[in-house]
Amino acid sequence: MSAIKKDNCRFYVDIRDRQNATWQGTVTWVGENKTESFRSALELLKLIESTMTAEQPGKN
Numbered sequence: 001m002s003a004i005k006k007d008n009c010r011f012y013v014d015i016r017d018r019q020n021a022t023w024q025g026t027v028t029w030v031g032e033n034k035t036e037s038f039r040s041a042l043e044l045l046k047l048i049e050s051t052m053t054a055e056q057p058g059k060n
Helices: 041-055
Strands: 003-008 009-019 022-029 035-038
Touching: 003 022, 003 041, 035 041
Parallel strands: none
Antiparallel strands: 003 009, 009 022, 022 035
């Protein structure tokens, strides 16, 4: 499990499997205690990005 922290956002990423040259697993937002599954590394990045923009409107 890895932790990523940026501006009070903390994520725990659990890589469960690796198929088709990418990752599958779950990501948990610690502050909101919310967990989402992802099927690729790109989907993981999009989930994290959507959470960061939702929590910090106007900061791009």
